[in-house]
Amino acid sequence: MNAIAVLRQTMWSGWTDLRIVYTPTTWAFGWMVRVLCQVVFYSMLGTLLGDPERTRYLLVGAAVFIAVNETMMASASTTWERMSGTLSLLAAAPAGMVTVLAARSWFWVATGTLSSSIALLALAPVFGLGLGPGESAAAAALVFATALANYPVGLCCGSLSLRFHRLRNVFSNLTLLTMTAVGGVMVPVAFWPGWIQWFAAAFPAVHGLEAVRLAIGGGAADAVFARLGLAFATAAAWLALAAASLWWFQRDARRTGSIDFGD
Amino acid sequence: MPAFWAAARAQLGEFRRDPGTLLMLVTAPFFAVILLSVTEHGGRPDLAPYALLAPAVMTSIGMAVMEAGETIFRDRSTGVLEALLTTPAPLAAVLSGRIAAITAVSLLGIAECWLVGALGFGIVVAVEHPLVFAATLLATAAGTAATGVVMAAVFVIGRNVRSFQNSLTFPLYLLGGAMVPVALLPAGFEAASRLFFLSWATDLLRDSLAPGPVAAFGPRLAAVLGLAAATFAAGFWIAHRLVRRVRRTGTVGFA
Numbered sequence: 001m002n003a004i005a006v007l008r009q010t011m012w013s014g015w016t017d018l019r020i021v022y023t024p025t026t027w028a029f030g031w032m033v034r035v036l037c038q039v040v041f042y043s044m045l046g047t048l049l050g051d052p053e054r055t056r057y058l059l060v061g062a063a064v065f066i067a068v069n070e071t072m073m074a075s076a077s078t079t080w081e082r083m084s085g086t087l088s089l090l091a092a093a094p095a096g097m098v099t100v101l102a103a104r105s106w107f108w109v110a111t112g113t114l115s116s117s118i119a120l121l122a123l124a125p126v127f128g129l130g131l132g133p134g135e136s137a138a139a140a141a142l143v144f145a146t147a148l149a150n151y152p153v154g155l156c157c158g159s160l161s162l163r164f165h166r167l168r169n170v171f172s173n174l175t176l177l178t179m180t181a182v183g184g185v186m187v188p189v190a191f192w193p194g195w196i197q198w199f200a201a202a203f204p205a206v207h208g209l210e211a212v213r214l215a216i217g218g219g220a221a222d223a224v225f226a227r228l229g230l231a232f233a234t235a236a237a238w239l240a241l242a243a244a245s246l247w248w249f250q251r252d253a254r255r256t257g258s259i260d261f262g263d
Numbered sequence: 264m265p266a267f268w269a270a271a272r273a274q275l276g277e278f279r280r281d282p283g284t285l286l287m288l289v290t291a292p293f294f295a296v297i298l299l300s301v302t303e304h305g306g307r308p309d310l311a312p313y314a315l316l317a318p319a320v321m322t323s324i325g326m327a328v329m330e331a332g333e334t335i336f337r338d339r340s341t342g343v344l345e346a347l348l349t350t351p352a353p354l355a356a357v358l359s360g361r362i363a364a365i366t367a368v369s370l371l372g373i374a375e376c377w378l379v380g381a382l383g384f385g386i387v388v389a390v391e392h393p394l395v396f397a398a399t400l401l402a403t404a405a406g407t408a409a410t411g412v413v414m415a416a417v418f419v420i421g422r423n424v425r426s427f428q429n430s431l432t433f434p435l436y437l438l439g440g441a442m443v444p445v446a447l448l449p450a451g452f453e454a455a456s457r458l459f460f461l462s463w464a465t466d467l468l469r470d471s472l473a474p475g476p477v478a479a480f481g482p483r484l485a486a487v488l489g490l491a492a493a494t495f496a497a498g499f500w501i502a503h504r505l506v507r508r509v510r511r512t513g514t515v516g517f518a
Contacts (some may be wrong), residue, residue, distance in 0.1 A: 031430055
């Protein structure tokens with residue numbers, strides 16, 4: 001019961017954080033303009049290469065990875081407790097900080113799903129990707145699954161950011177760009193040497209994106225679900241890693257008394 | 264001028280103290296890998312110079328915009344901004360110094376991206392017209408710094424414009440033709456992009472890497488320089504106006 005109460009409070013706190021990050025105006029005219037420009041930027045590579053098929057490939061990859069991009073922001077938002085001075089209170093509270101830190105950034109999953117789906121569905125007709133209502137709904141649902149599965153990766157970066165506060169954006173950006181480079185976002189994973197392909201398979205978002213591609217490319221349902229299974233299986237491993245890392249941070253910070261002096 | 268150099272030195276110190284401010288230089292090689300993988304996989308080795316130039320340009324303009332904003336916000340939160348406004352040195356001179364230092368450091372991205380091509384993919388991009396390249400690069404650096412000054416000046420007005428700071432990079436990459444020449448953009452966007460110095464600069468930089476002759480070099484360089492000068496003028500004017508405004512309203516620290 002206590003865990004549920006903690007979660008409820010945490011979710012509420014996340015919601016208020018989100019309202020500080022964006023107003024409807026800054027979201028629509030700031031963030032969404034950037035999102036659309038980013039997806040167009042990458043899709044135009046296909047135009048430059050003069051290959052409509054590649055344009056569509058780039059569009060889907062870039063649009064779905066907006067959701068991944070936003071969930072990586074959990075890396076920075078995990079450290080907001082430190083900035084607001086609540087981290088030491090959390091360390092002292094009997095509920096512990098692991099659940100709170102793990103759940104506080106949930107809102108990125110929601111906004112990531114929203115902006116990514118809007119980018120994909122709005123730009124699809126512009127770049128000649130025909131999506132029916134069923135495919136659109138499946139794509140949005142799978143984008144949500146991808147965001148959810150990538151969230152633990154963002155948390156892992158967040159647990160590092162708590163220790164190395166100034167590098168909070170470095171961890172998340174490097175992880176995101178590594179996934180973007182090798183994860184079948186711009187070019188198929190098969191373009192890379194075998195060992196890189198294995199490395200790429202460790203990231204949930206790579207499987208999530210593949211599931212989206214299968215679903216809108218008319219792939220069989222069981223193939224889509226198999227990919228989704230892989231996404232959540234790897235996500236579970238990342239979640240365990242994130243929880244262990246956060247727990248370790250809590251223990252270490254309490255033992256050394258360094259919680260507010262970590263910078 | 265002393266304010267300019269002092270500000271430049273302060274900014275270099277900032278880079279040393281907080282390596283997080285050099286994020287864009289860390290991400291540049293990743294963008295090079297990403298863009299180069301697309302052109303290589305597409306079987307277009309002729310576009311490799313595009314793919315290696317783009318991340319360098321993105322790093323430069325991205326750093327100018329992001330770090331220019333950060334500078335103002337850091338100064339505001341540490342109370343430095345208020346102190347700055349009480350000194351006789353014009354804010355625009357201080358901003359120019361800081362952003363000139365940022366832009367100079369950001370040019371390291373060119374070497375990084377070239378190395379990614381050479382070491383990672385075995386693609387050595389040659390500069391076919393070194394003089395054109397060097398002249399355009401200098402003009403581009405001036406324009407980039409000017410863009411940074413405009414952004415920093417706008418950020419003087421208050422905290423609430425900060426949420427737009429993160430959103431500026433990709434629109435600028437797109438309108439600046441960082442990777443894809445603006446000629447491939449829809450007509451309306453292309454016309455708008457021609458008011459931005461970077462669209463002229465990136466076209467010229469790409470031409471300087473290609474073996475063919477560079478057409479109309481003089482007028483195109485003049486366009487880069489003219490637009491850069493206009494951007495500087497706009498930045499100085501905005502800084503002047505907004506400084507007057509926050510002085511009158513007394514909201515330097517609270518805005």
